[in-house]
Amino acid sequence: MSSDAIQHDASIPNPKKWLLFGAIGLFVSLIGFFVDTRMAAFSYLIGLLFITSITVGMLFLILIHHIMDASWSVVVRRQAENFLSAMPYLGILFIPVFLLTYLSGNQGVLWIWMDPTEPLHGHGTVGEDILWVKKQWWLTEPFFWIRAAIAFGTWILFARAFRKHSITQDTDGSPSHTHASRKLAAGGLFAVALTWTMAGFDWIMSLEYHWFSTMFGVWFFTNAMRAALAVLILTSIFLVSKGPLKGIFNNKHLHDLATLSFAFTVFWGYITFSQYFLIWNANIPEETFWYNLREQGLWWEVSMLLIFGHFLFPFLYLLQFPLKVNHKSMIFIATWILFMQLVDIFFNVLPSLKDSHGEPMQLFSSPVNLIWYAAGIVGAGGILLWAYWSSYRKTRIIPIRDPRIVESLNHNF
Amino acid sequence: MPRKFGLIAKFESPADIMHAAKKVRDAGFKQWDVVTPFPVHGLDPAMGIKRSMVPRFTIVGGTLGITTGMLMIAFTGASDLDLGLLSEGYKLIVGGKPFFSPQFAFPVSYELTILFSAFASIIGMFILNKLPMHYHPVLKYDDIAEGTDDKFFLYIEKDDPQFDNEKTRAFIEELKPTGISELEE
Numbered sequence: 001m002s003s004d005a006i007q008h009d010a011s012i013p014n015p016k017k018w019l020l021f022g023a024i025g026l027f028v029s030l031i032g033f034f035v036d037t038r039m040a041a042f043s044y045l046i047g048l049l050f051i052t053s054i055t056v057g058m059l060f061l062i063l064i065h066h067i068m069d070a071s072w073s074v075v076v077r078r079q080a081e082n083f084l085s086a087m088p089y090l091g092i093l094f095i096p097v098f099l100l101t102y103l104s105g106n107q108g109v110l111w112i113w114m115d116p117t118e119p120l121h122g123h124g125t126v127g128e129d130i131l132w133v134k135k136q137w138w139l140t141e142p143f144f145w146i147r148a149a150i151a152f153g154t155w156i157l158f159a160r161a162f163r164k165h166s167i168t169q170d171t172d173g174s175p176s177h178t179h180a181s182r183k184l185a186a187g188g189l190f191a192v193a194l195t196w197t198m199a200g201f202d203w204i205m206s207l208e209y210h211w212f213s214t215m216f217g218v219w220f221f222t223n224a225m226r227a228a229l230a231v232l233i234l235t236s237i238f239l240v241s242k243g244p245l246k247g248i249f250n251n252k253h254l255h256d257l258a259t260l261s262f263a264f265t266v267f268w269g270y271i272t273f274s275q276y277f278l279i280w281n282a283n284i285p286e287e288t289f290w291y292n293l294r295e296q297g298l299w300w301e302v303s304m305l306l307i308f309g310h311f312l313f314p315f316l317y318l319l320q321f322p323l324k325v326n327h328k329s330m331i332f333i334a335t336w337i338l339f340m341q342l343v344d345i346f347f348n349v350l351p352s353l354k355d356s357h358g359e360p361m362q363l364f365s366s367p368v369n370l371i372w373y374a375a376g377i378v379g380a381g382g383i384l385l386w387a388y389w390s391s392y393r394k395t396r397i398i399p400i401r402d403p404r405i406v407e408s409l410n411h412n413f
Numbered sequence: 414m415p416r417k418f419g420l421i422a423k424f425e426s427p428a429d430i431m432h433a434a435k436k437v438r439d440a441g442f443k444q445w446d447v448v449t450p451f452p453v454h455g456l457d458p459a460m461g462i463k464r465s466m467v468p469r470f471t472i473v474g475g476t477l478g479i480t481t482g483m484l485m486i487a488f489t490g491a492s493d494l495d496l497g498l499l500s501e502g503y504k505l506i507v508g509g510k511p512f513f514s515p516q517f518a519f520p521v522s523y524e525l526t527i528l529f530s531a532f533a534s535i536i537g538m539f540i541l542n543k544l545p546m547h548y549h550p551v552l553k554y555d556d557i558a559e560g561t562d563d564k565f566f567l568y569i570e571k572d573d574p575q576f577d578n579e580k581t582r583a584f585i586e587e588l589k590p591t592g593i594s595e596l597e598e
Contacts, residue, residue, distance in 0.1 A: 273519065276516075277516060277517075277519070277520070280516055281508070281510075281516075281517065283508070283509070319472070321464065321468070
């Protein structure tokens with residue numbers, strides 16, 4: 001990292017403040033592990049998945065930027081790169097999940113299949129379950145942890161490589177960094193898409209190991225993209241309002257980010273509906289039970305909220321040009337999408353946790369849950385923002401010597 | 414004697430035509446246009462052109478599409494409606510599913526939404542551009558061929574409420590064109 005490219009601006013938040021937030025969240029999660037182990041573990045996983053999806057989404061955006069040799073997105077790329085600096089820390093935050101599995105006294109605390117002695121509701125144990133026996137070649141513990149390590153390793157590797165090229169270019173101005181990034185992106189797209197799909201299969205889908213959906217990886221990908229775009233829009237608007245990006249990030253850049261947001265809103269609707277539709281149409285019990293569980297109690301309202309709130313409302317909202325070039329209206333919809341993305345993660349993860357009757361855990365089964373939910377999100381979120389602002393202070397606001405920076409600055413209607 | 418259409422002026426560079434367009438816009442003319450050999454960046458705001466109305470057509474087309482899809486599936490699968498020679502509703506159970514459910518009507522409705530939106534957009538574009546237009550008075554103007562090469566033209570129609578042959582000619586001359594000529598219909 002270049003030492004001269006440091007930004008001192010009083011209006012920019014102090015990274016240490018966010019580290020404190022993160023530490024408080026993590027500490028509360030730690031208390032939760034002793035108070036209500038399973039609920040706190042699931043909340044921690046939800047928070048980690050939410051924040052990881054934002055960060056990996058940023059990596060996808062950078063990969064797409066480089067592979068397409070895009071010019072308009074150069075001015076926002078640096079902020080995405082700043083978010084990438086959180087990747088190693090998210091890898092570290094995954095370690096508690098490993099520790100919880102082996103130290104909490106219940107190996108199936110998160111992924112029930114990790115404990116073959118775990119009784120299944122109504123029929124024997126996991127170890128006797130033919131559906132687990134048949135899937136055992138994939139759902140085996142060492143392989144599972146190795147896959148997680150490969151996934152984080154891949155993301156950290158590419159995150160570091162793209163950051164290094166981009167930040168070094170600020171000082172030496174060599175176009176070779178751009179060429180190298182483009183080549184990296186070609187392989188990176190495959191590697192990151194594969195590992196992200198794997199992560200979705202392992203960390204969310206295998207919570208309910210009976211169930212399977214080949215679309216799950218794509219769903220996970222769209223959510224990452226939507227979350228990353230929402231965060232990027234919010235960050236850019238924040239930096240415009242505080243000054244650093246004022247006169248650089250214009251309405252056309254905002255409009256393009258909003259249009260991408262719109263595209264992934266449609267894509268989310270398409271994938272989520274397709275997954276539901278194929279299962280609904282085929283009507284096979286080993287697939288339909290997953291949706292049946294999510295029609296019980298409040299989960300039915302949550303699924304309706306997702307259809308209308310995560311798809312229809314942002315769809316109609318982002319169809320309108322005037323709303324896409326207005327800071328206030330974009331702050332609103334980006335926050336909305338980010339919140340809905342969190343709800344979607346809850347919807348996919350939490351019903352896999354069963355209460356003592358084998359029924360899916362309800363969102364507000366106990367008001368105390370809210371503390372663990374918040375702790376999980378604040379913990380990982382604080383770390384993300386701490387990493388972001390720390391990186392922000394060490395880098396320039398835009399990649400000033402990128403070969404396409406002038407095109408990007410002149411990008412307008 | 415051919416009827417008059419308006420006045421046309423010739424300019425040498427994109428900068429000149431931009432400058433002229435802004436002047437004409439600010440003078441409040443309504444019935445006028447610019448002919449350029451290539452798209453000139455920023456000419457739309459310079460001419461005071463607002464955003465296209467085509468999206469209005471698109472949303473109407475899309476809404477019609479999704480409604481048509483839903484109604485069609487409801488009609489064919491869940492109604493006894495008799496349309497005589499044209500068609501007849503016939504209730505049919507397929508795969509143990511309800512007679513009608515938005516789930517299975519959705520793929521069809523979704524495709525029709527896209528199809529009707531595309532049709533509406535194309536039709537809207539034709540209407541707003543007054544297409545098809547097989548002839549335009551500027552084609553009678555001999556120098557217009559240069560408008561496909563390296564010259565820029567601006568014309569004001571005589572139908573414009575502000576148009577006055579002498580005054581408008583004087584106004585255009587102030588814009589310093591390299592040539593000014595009358596257009597016949």
